[in-house]
Amino acid sequence: MNNKTVLILGATSGIAKATAQALAAKGYGLHLAGRDKSELEILSQDLSIRSGAKVSYSLFDVHNVDSHQQFFKDVLAQCGTIYGALVAVGELGDQILAQNDPTHAKRIIDANFTGVVSLLTPIANYLEEQRQGFIVGISSVAGDRGRQSNYLYGSSKAGLSAFLSGLRNRLAKSNVQVLTVKPGFVNTKMTFGKQGMFLVAEPEDIAKGIVAAIEKRQNVIYLPWFWFWIMKIIRSIPEPIFIRMKM
Amino acid sequence: MAGQDSTSLSGWGRYPSVDTFIDRPESRASLLQAVQNSGGTNSSGAGSGDLLARGKGRSYGDAAEAACGQTVLMEKLNRFMAFDSETGLLRLEPGVTIAEILQTFIPKGWFSPVVPGTKFVTVGGAIAADIHGKNHHRDGSFSNFVTRFWLLTAAGEIIECSRIQNADIFWATIGGMGLTGIIVEAELTLSPIESSYISYKSIRADNLTELMGLFDQHEERHHYSVAWIDCLAQKNSLGRGVLLLGDHAKLTDLPEQLKNHPLTLKPDKQVTVPFDMPSSLLNRYTMSTFNSLFYAVKTNQEKIADYDSYFFPLDAIGSWNRMYGKAGFIQYQCVIPPAASKQALTEILNACSQKGWGSFLAVLKRFGSKTCPSNTSLSFPIAGYTLTLDFPVKASLIEFTRKLDELVISHGGRVYLAKDACLTPETFRTMYNANFENWRQIKHKIDPDNVFRSALSQRLEIN
Numbered sequence A: 001m002n003n004k005t006v007l008i009l010g011a012t013s014g015i016a017k018a019t020a021q022a023l024a025a026k027g028y029g030l031h032l033a034g035r036d037k038s039e040l041e042i043l044s045q046d047l048s049i050r051s052g053a054k055v056s057y058s059l060f061d062v063h064n065v066d067s068h069q070q071f072f073k074d075v076l077a078q079c080g081t082i083y084g085a086l087v088a089v090g091e092l093g094d095q096i097l098a099q100n101d102p103t104h105a106k107r108i109i110d111a112n113f114t115g116v117v118s119l120l121t122p123i124a125n126y127l128e129e130q131r132q133g134f135i136v137g138i139s140s141v142a143g144d145r146g147r148q149s150n151y152l153y154g155s156s157k158a159g160l161s162a163f164l165s166g167l168r169n170r171l172a173k174s175n176v177q178v179l180t181v182k183p184g185f186v187n188t189k190m191t192f193g194k195q196g197m198f199l200v201a202e203p204e205d206i207a208k209g210i211v212a213a214i215e216k217r218q219n220v221i222y223l224p225w226f227w228f229w230i231m232k233i234i235r236s237i238p239e240p241i242f243i244r245m246k247m
Numbered sequence B: 001m002a003g004q005d006s007t008s009l010s011g012w013g014r015y016p017s018v019d020t021f022i023d024r025p026e027s028r029a030s031l032l033q034a035v036q037n038s039g040g041t042n043s044s045g046a047g048s049g050d051l052l053a054r055g056k057g058r059s060y061g062d063a064a065e066a067a068c069g070q071t072v073l074m075e076k077l078n079r080f081m082a083f084d085s086e087t088g089l090l091r092l093e094p095g096v097t098i099a100e101i102l103q104t105f106i107p108k109g110w111f112s113p114v115v116p117g118t119k120f121v122t123v124g125g126a127i128a129a130d131i132h133g134k135n136h137h138r139d140g141s142f143s144n145f146v147t148r149f150w151l152l153t154a155a156g157e158i159i160e161c162s163r164i165q166n167a168d169i170f171w172a173t174i175g176g177m178g179l180t181g182i183i184v185e186a187e188l189t190l191s192p193i194e195s196s197y198i199s200y201k202s203i204r205a206d207n208l209t210e211l212m213g214l215f216d217q218h219e220e221r222h223h224y225s226v227a228w229i230d231c232l233a234q235k236n237s238l239g240r241g242v243l244l245l246g247d248h249a250k251l252t253d254l255p256e257q258l259k260n261h262p263l264t265l266k267p268d269k270q271v272t273v274p275f276d277m278p279s280s281l282l283n284r285y286t287m288s289t290f291n292s293l294f295y296a297v298k299t300n301q302e303k304i305a306d307y308d309s310y311f312f313p314l315d316a317i318g319s320w321n322r323m324y325g326k327a328g329f330i331q332y333q334c335v336i337p338p339a340a341s342k343q344a345l346t347e348i349l350n351a352c353s354q355k356g357w358g359s360f361l362a363v364l365k366r367f368g369s370k371t372c373p374s375n376t377s378l379s380f381p382i383a384g385y386t387l388t389l390d391f392p393v394k395a396s397l398i399e400f401t402r403k404l405d406e407l408v409i410s411h412g413g414r415v416y417l418a419k420d421a422c423l424t425p426e427t428f429r430t431m432y433n434a435n436f437e438n439w440r441q442i443k444h445k446i447d448p449d450n451v452f453r454s455a456l457s458q459r460l461e462i463n
């Protein structure tokens, strides 16, 4: 036990579940937040049986922006203090639908970007005051370059990456680590049964990478590591060629 | 999210392959959704599509695939729900594996009461196949430790089943190969241990008579027993093998350097696996090396092994099932009642050695009298010897297993459904006879439209 509590936003996410287990095994306490009460209860039980960690939970909805300040106040009331936060909330959405239905497009952007910004705002201010701790944001390689097959999701993740980059710049002087995680394809319910997946990683592998990066106080990581090189190549393709590619 | 296209799926033997749709729910709500989507439980309770739960797919044949229907992968429903550290009573979701149970509870001083030859099976699969370990002679099968479970039925209801509540459905689900519904939660009792090590010894037997004599002589005094057989040996050496006896090491059994951390999970590097462990057998690809193994055994020498290399030598090799190539392989496991065991084993081993078909793995165990007490269950274990053989899939294989089936039937034995890929509706009915007729009445009651179907149940016309 290290008496440090990590707030997990989107605790029912496949990546978050694996990361929560890895953090609990390291002795962190956890506060799970999500929108499915019965799942959160089951997950809390499971984590505490597996690792003996202290686990609590509460509810939030990423789209319910007005409630986010109060939500975090309640988390603090429940936990006393928070040492770190991990945001795994996100929605892949349906690109084709989003091209025809602005409500759906907005929904994707909110779930991955605006809603997450709103959630992180009180948390960042709190940690800045504490002058310690970390924020981990799960962005995506999809944010590195917009592609026709998922540019709504991609652009919202690009927004998130830029937000995290700015936040890191701001919080560095307060000793708060801001870690941007850019996974490639991961075997979770977000991708299950979807076509066109390759080099798919298991959430446990991503979790290991995240915990190691927290410990090393890293800034930006691609997971698994080879996505750094894949994205470097994809970003380097000149636009005139890129626009003719099917990606 | 359901996969749009059907996928080809098979069991551990990679034979046969079956086209099926798969879904992988991560919450209770999404499980119910997946079941509804499959048409399994519409309002009238009438099903329009097949449905079947799948654990880790460690059954060998076609038991864990819904042919053309919806196969529901249970592996993400793998949460521990409650644990009583006084009694060892554990409540969990069915996707939890034996590996996870050991990982979590060995450090707390508890062990899974029954473990199969691989730790990568789920509790759901363990109940549905009513699995056995090397301790059947002492403890019976997995279901002996299951106090109750909750079953999602074709009607879309979740019902509690125990020896008292819905007892008929409880027994029909044990060994019921997923055909009564989907287990969504279970409760079982773990066994206390003092250390994570096993003290064991191996004893050589020059032929079957000697080997069976060794079982008689030693088994009762040991928690675990299993024998490895050379199935190419003939005549006077027929059935020669090595009996491996084991017990959970007590604190006092441990060498000094292990006493400080008796419940370690990671095998201690200093405890090297002795060369007569099964894993070294498996690293060699031909049975001709059985000789070297056989004569290397230091009969009767007590040794200490960590639980992992003792129970799960095969797990260290990863996807060893691929060793047999694309065509896949079958595992043939039968059990023969005590009185007929010797005769039947002699005939079966003769049949193998005459064909020159040495099974890569030939394992002999003995089931005791703590068998499933219900006559409505398809649970495999009956008292007697159980022999397990592997064969690569090839042209004359089915012909050969038919011959084995005849031998088994003529001696009042049966074949294990969790391993089977070859039985026919007729041979199955003869083997499971009265129990099957009783079981069927409960199946009709709980799943009148035969929603829960597997490729196995279709092949064997279990409906």
Ligand SMILES: Cc1cc2nc3c(=O)[nH]c(=O)nc-3n(C[C@H](O)[C@H](O)[C@H](O)COP(=O)(O)OP(=O)(O)OC[C@H]3O[C@@H](n4cnc5c(N)ncnc54)[C@H](O)[C@@H]3O)c2cc1C
Residues within 6 Å of the ligand: B012, B052, B053, B054, B055, B056, B057, B058, B059, B060, B063, B064, B074, B094, B095, B115, B116, B117, B118, B120, B121, B122, B123, B124, B125, B126, B128, B129, B130, B131, B132, B133, B176, B177, B178, B179, B181, B182, B183, B184, B314, B418, B419, B454
């Ligand atoms: C190397 C190896 C060694 C083995 N050794 C042994 C041994 O020593 N003793 C032994 O008894 N067996 C042994 N087996 C067989 C294995 O234990 C069984 O086949 C077991 O059922 C596999 O569990 P699973 O989770 O992989 O289930 P699967 O193979 O996925 O499914 C098996 C059956 O269980 C049903 N099922 C799975 N989950 C549920 C659920 N939640 N609700 C209802 N039904 C469900 C399926 O429909 C299917 O009929 C061994 C297998 C291997 C590969």
Ligand SMILES: NC(=O)c1ccc[n+]([C@@H]2O[C@H](COP(=O)([O-])OP(=O)(O)OC[C@H]3O[C@@H](n4cnc5c(N)ncnc54)[C@H](OP(=O)(O)O)[C@@H]3O)[C@@H](O)[C@H]2O)c1
Residues within 6 Å of the ligand: A010, A011, A012, A013, A014, A015, A016, A034, A035, A036, A060, A061, A062, A063, A087, A088, A089, A090, A091, A092, A111, A138, A139, A140, A141, A182, A183, A184, A185, A186, A187, A188, A189, A190, A191
């Ligand atoms: N899987 C990949 O290949 C991949 C690749 C790169 C990046 N990522 C990113 O990794 C993160 C985790 O995703 P995952 O792969 O673990 O998939 P996931 O299991 O689908 O996780 C998504 C999470 O977001 C939550 N969420 C969605 N809408 C919400 C809302 N309105 N309010 C509250 N929570 C909401 C989900 O809650 P529910 O469980 O209740 O739905 C879930 O916890 C996401 O940000 C994703 O974009 C994933």
